[in-house]
Amino acid sequence: MSGGGGGGGYKLRCSLPGHELDVRGLARCQLPAEGFVSVSRDRSARLWVPDSPNRGFVELHRMSGHSNFVSSVCIIPSSDTYPRGLVATGGNDHNICVFSLDNPTPLYVLKGHKNTVCSLSTGKFGTLLSGSWDTTAKVWLNEKCMMTLQGHTAAVWAVKILPEQGLMLTGSADKSIKLWKAGHCEKTFTGHEDCVRGLATISNTEFLSCSNDATVRRWLITGECLQIYYGHTNYIYSICIFANCQDFVTTGEDRSVRIWRKGECTQTITLPAQSVWCCCVLDGDDLVVGSSDGIIRVFTESPDRMASTEEIQAFEDELSQATIDPKTGDLGDIKIEELPGKEHLDEPGTKEGQTRLINDGGKVEAYQWNMSEARWMKIGDVVGSSGATQQTSGKVLFEGKEYDYVFTIDVNESGPSHKLPYNLADDPWLVAYNFLQKNDLNPSFLDQVAKFIIENTVGLVPASTNSGLADPFTGGGRYIPGDSSGSASGADPFTGGNRYVPGSTSQPIYPGAAADPFTGRNAYRSASAQVPNLYFPKKEPVTFDQANPAQILGKLKELNNAAPEEQKMPEEDLMQLDKLLSVAANPSGETATAQQLDTLWKAINWPEEIVFPALDVLRLSIKNPTVNETFCSEKEGSQFSSYLLRLMRPSGKQANQLLALRTLCNCFSQEPGKRLMMSQRDTVISQAVGLKGVSNKNMHIALATLTLNYAICLHSVSDLEGKAQCLSVISTVIENVQDLEAAFRLLVALGTVISDDANAAQLAKSLGVDSQIKKYMSVSEPAKVNECCRLILNLL
Incomplete structure (x- = not known):
C-alpha cells in the first residue's frame, strides 16, 4: 500500500471474506448508515453493516433471486413506502431483482433485457437505468419499463443518471459514451480507444469515464474532453467520486486501487488479487473494494478506524507472496x-x-x-x-497455477481479451463452461470455445508459444466467437403575397373551423381560470381544418401542366378532386366515391416538387369517414403511413413535411385512422421528432399537435410505456419550439398524459419536464400558456 493525502493515506480497515467468487459490484446504502451491498458471481447479494465497537463490518443478511451470477448493483432512493430505500441487482440471467433491505427475497423482478444486465444507476423519484450486453439501456419506474435507449453497437457496460434535467449517460464496449435526454441521444462522446467500463458524475455539467484503454477522461456534457488521466497499466473497471465531488478513486486489472486528488494519482493500493472489479465510497470517504478473490476490503484514512498493526502486516505479507x-x-x-x-x-x-x-x-x-x-x-x-x-517445468504459470496452455480469447473486436487456461487432462467442455461463467460471457459460445480448445491442443507446443496458434475461426492468432470473417478488424415552396401557401388558414372550409380546439371559443384567447380542467385531460383530437379550396384547385391545375406527361390529369380528374374538397368540407355527410379516391391516390403520387397541393387535398379529405377507412384500413394503412413517413424524411421538401405531419394529425379524426396511428406509433413518432430542428413555427405546431393527439389516445388506456414515449417527445421538442402556440399544445399534451396517472407524473418529474416548463410561468400573452403551465406544476 502507498500513502497520499489525508495524513498518511489510506490503510486497511478490514478484510471481509464471505463471497465464494468474484465480487463484481458494490453500492453504499442510505440506511443503515455506513452500510453497503455487495454482489458476486456466487449469485448472491449481501448487506454489510458496521460491526461496532470493532473496526469491521458484519454480513446482516444475504439476498438471493438470480439464477446466475450477479454483476451489478445500485440503491434506489428512499420513498414513503420504503424509507430505507431498495436494492436493485442485475444478473447474467438477464433480470433485475429489486429487494428491500430487510428481506432476502426480491420484492419484484424486472424482465426485458435479452442478455446480462451489467450496469445500474438510479435517479430522482425512483427511476432506474440499466445497461446490458444486448447493447441497450432501459429506463424503469415502479416495475415498468418506460423506454429503451438504442444506439450503441456493443454492450452497455456503464450507465449513470445525472442529478438534474433528466439527462442520462451510457458507456459502451463500442468505445463511445452517449448523452440521452428523454429517451433521445443528444450527443455522442468519442475519444476512448477501448471499451468504456465506468462513469461517475461530478456535477450537472461534468462527468468522468474510465476505460479498458487504461485512462480516465473528464468531460463536459457539451462534448469537450477537459482532461485525460494516466496511471493505470491495464483495464480500468470502476470509478467513484469522493464527497468533495472532485477527487475520485479507480480500480482495475493491474491489481490496483488508485486515489486521485487534484488531477494527480496520489496513492496506489495494490491488492493480492488480479482483477479489482469495483469500489464505492462510504461516509467519511472510506473505500470499499471488491476483487476477483471474492474478498471485500475496506480502506480508511482515519487512524481510529485502521486495522491493527498485525492485521496490516498480514495484508502486506499476503501481497508480497502474490504472483x-x-x-x-x-x-x-x-x-x-x-x-x-x-x-x-x-x-x-x-x-x-x-x-x-x-x-x-x-x-x-x-x-x-x-x-x-x-x-x-x-x-x-x-x-x-x-x-x-515455467521454463523448467515446460508449462505456463497463470494466476499462480501451472497449465499446459493459456489461450487468448476475444469475444468481440471492441471488447476485452480473456485468458483461458487449460490442462490436457481437463474436460474441454467443462473448462469452456467455467471460462464463460467466470468472464460473464454468453453461454451460446460454449460449443465454439470447447471445439477451439480441442482443435488447438492436438499436437501443438505448450501455450507459452500460443501467440503463433492459428485461430480456426478467423485464421489469425486470436479467437472471436461468431466471427467467421477471417479478420479481427472492425470493425420548399413556402410563399407569400398572393401565392398559394399549403395549409393556408385564410378561409375556414366549414363553419366553426376557426374555433379554438381547446376552449371552443372563436379565437385563441385565454380561458377562464375558474375552470381548472379546461385544458386537460383533452378528450377529442385536434385537427387542421382550414384551407381555401378555390386556391388549392387553382394550384392543382397550374401544376398539372408541369407534371410528367404520363401523370398529367384530364380535366375530369381535376373536377373529381374539386368534388372531393366539397366532401372534405362536410366530413360527416357525403361519401367519397371510388373514382374520387383513385384520383386522389394518383395525384399524391406526383413528383415531390409539385405534389404539395394534392397533399392539401389529402390532409382535408382524410377526415371524411370513407376516405379515412380507405387509406387507413388494415389492408392499405401500412402503405399509406409509409408514404407519409417518406415525405417527412430529413432531406424532404419542407412543404411536404408540414402537410404530411398535418395529415397524420387529421388521421386521428376517425377510428380507422386512430387505430393506424396507434399501431404505427413508434415509427411515426421517431420520424416526426426528427423535424424538431426545422426553424418553422408551423412545423412545430404540427409536431406539437401530433404529440397531443397521441396523448389524448393514451390518456384513457393503461399504457405506461406509450405515455413515457409521449413524455419523451414533449421533453425533447419543447426545448426547440419558440412559438407559443406550439408550446401551449405541448403543455396540453403533458397535462393530458399525467392527468389521473401518478406513475406518468412521477416519470415526467424524473425526466426533468417540470423544470423545463417553468419558463412559461412568466408568459403574459396568451394567458392560456401561463394558466396551463401553472395547472401542470400543481399536478406535479
Missing part, C-alpha cells in the same frame, strides 16, 4: 539476467506507485514505491518472465 503475470501490467519483456539485485531498492522512487523489478537469486520480484512512507513495498513475484519456473 504477477507480466502480461497484465506494464512490465515489458523481462530478461532476468539483466535485472538489478536487491541493492537497487536502496535508491528511492520518484513517484507514487512506481514499480521496480529486481533479480533475487533467479527469481523476479516486484516492488512498488510508497511515497508517504518513503519505502519500497513488495507486491509479488513475477511469473511468466524469461527464465522463470
Whole structure:
C-alpha cells in the first residue's frame, strides 16, 4: 500500500471474506448508515453493516433471486413506502431483482433485457437505468419499463443518471459514451480507444469515464474532453467520486486501487488479487473494494478506524507472496539476467506507485514505491518472465497455477481479451463452461470455445508459444466467437403575397373551423381560470381544418401542366378532386366515391416538387369517414403511413413535411385512422421528432399537435410505456419550439398524459419536464400558456 493525502493515506480497515467468487459490484446504502451491498458471481447479494465497537463490518443478511451470477448493483432512493430505500441487482440471467433491505427475497423482478444486465444507476423519484450486453439501456419506474435507449453497437457496460434535467449517460464496449435526454441521444462522446467500463458524475455539467484503454477522461456534457488521466497499466473497471465531488478513486486489472486528488494519482493500493472489479465510497470517504478473490476490503484514512498493526502486516505479507503475470501490467519483456539485485531498492522512487523489478537469486520480484512512507513495498513475484519456473517445468504459470496452455480469447473486436487456461487432462467442455461463467460471457459460445480448445491442443507446443496458434475461426492468432470473417478488424415552396401557401388558414372550409380546439371559443384567447380542467385531460383530437379550396384547385391545375406527361390529369380528374374538397368540407355527410379516391391516390403520387397541393387535398379529405377507412384500413394503412413517413424524411421538401405531419394529425379524426396511428406509433413518432430542428413555427405546431393527439389516445388506456414515449417527445421538442402556440399544445399534451396517472407524473418529474416548463410561468400573452403551465406544476 502507498500513502497520499489525508495524513498518511489510506490503510486497511478490514478484510471481509464471505463471497465464494468474484465480487463484481458494490453500492453504499442510505440506511443503515455506513452500510453497503455487495454482489458476486456466487449469485448472491449481501448487506454489510458496521460491526461496532470493532473496526469491521458484519454480513446482516444475504439476498438471493438470480439464477446466475450477479454483476451489478445500485440503491434506489428512499420513498414513503420504503424509507430505507431498495436494492436493485442485475444478473447474467438477464433480470433485475429489486429487494428491500430487510428481506432476502426480491420484492419484484424486472424482465426485458435479452442478455446480462451489467450496469445500474438510479435517479430522482425512483427511476432506474440499466445497461446490458444486448447493447441497450432501459429506463424503469415502479416495475415498468418506460423506454429503451438504442444506439450503441456493443454492450452497455456503464450507465449513470445525472442529478438534474433528466439527462442520462451510457458507456459502451463500442468505445463511445452517449448523452440521452428523454429517451433521445443528444450527443455522442468519442475519444476512448477501448471499451468504456465506468462513469461517475461530478456535477450537472461534468462527468468522468474510465476505460479498458487504461485512462480516465473528464468531460463536459457539451462534448469537450477537459482532461485525460494516466496511471493505470491495464483495464480500468470502476470509478467513484469522493464527497468533495472532485477527487475520485479507480480500480482495475493491474491489481490496483488508485486515489486521485487534484488531477494527480496520489496513492496506489495494490491488492493480492488480479482483477479489482469495483469500489464505492462510504461516509467519511472510506473505500470499499471488491476483487476477483471474492474478498471485500475496506480502506480508511482515519487512524481510529485502521486495522491493527498485525492485521496490516498480514495484508502486506499476503501481497508480497502474490504472483504477477507480466502480461497484465506494464512490465515489458523481462530478461532476468539483466535485472538489478536487491541493492537497487536502496535508491528511492520518484513517484507514487512506481514499480521496480529486481533479480533475487533467479527469481523476479516486484516492488512498488510508497511515497508517504518513503519505502519500497513488495507486491509479488513475477511469473511468466524469461527464465522463470515455467521454463523448467515446460508449462505456463497463470494466476499462480501451472497449465499446459493459456489461450487468448476475444469475444468481440471492441471488447476485452480473456485468458483461458487449460490442462490436457481437463474436460474441454467443462473448462469452456467455467471460462464463460467466470468472464460473464454468453453461454451460446460454449460449443465454439470447447471445439477451439480441442482443435488447438492436438499436437501443438505448450501455450507459452500460443501467440503463433492459428485461430480456426478467423485464421489469425486470436479467437472471436461468431466471427467467421477471417479478420479481427472492425470493425420548399413556402410563399407569400398572393401565392398559394399549403395549409393556408385564410378561409375556414366549414363553419366553426376557426374555433379554438381547446376552449371552443372563436379565437385563441385565454380561458377562464375558474375552470381548472379546461385544458386537460383533452378528450377529442385536434385537427387542421382550414384551407381555401378555390386556391388549392387553382394550384392543382397550374401544376398539372408541369407534371410528367404520363401523370398529367384530364380535366375530369381535376373536377373529381374539386368534388372531393366539397366532401372534405362536410366530413360527416357525403361519401367519397371510388373514382374520387383513385384520383386522389394518383395525384399524391406526383413528383415531390409539385405534389404539395394534392397533399392539401389529402390532409382535408382524410377526415371524411370513407376516405379515412380507405387509406387507413388494415389492408392499405401500412402503405399509406409509409408514404407519409417518406415525405417527412430529413432531406424532404419542407412543404411536404408540414402537410404530411398535418395529415397524420387529421388521421386521428376517425377510428380507422386512430387505430393506424396507434399501431404505427413508434415509427411515426421517431420520424416526426426528427423535424424538431426545422426553424418553422408551423412545423412545430404540427409536431406539437401530433404529440397531443397521441396523448389524448393514451390518456384513457393503461399504457405506461406509450405515455413515457409521449413524455419523451414533449421533453425533447419543447426545448426547440419558440412559438407559443406550439408550446401551449405541448403543455396540453403533458397535462393530458399525467392527468389521473401518478406513475406518468412521477416519470415526467424524473425526466426533468417540470423544470423545463417553468419558463412559461412568466408568459403574459396568451394567458392560456401561463394558466396551463401553472395547472401542470400543481399536478406535479
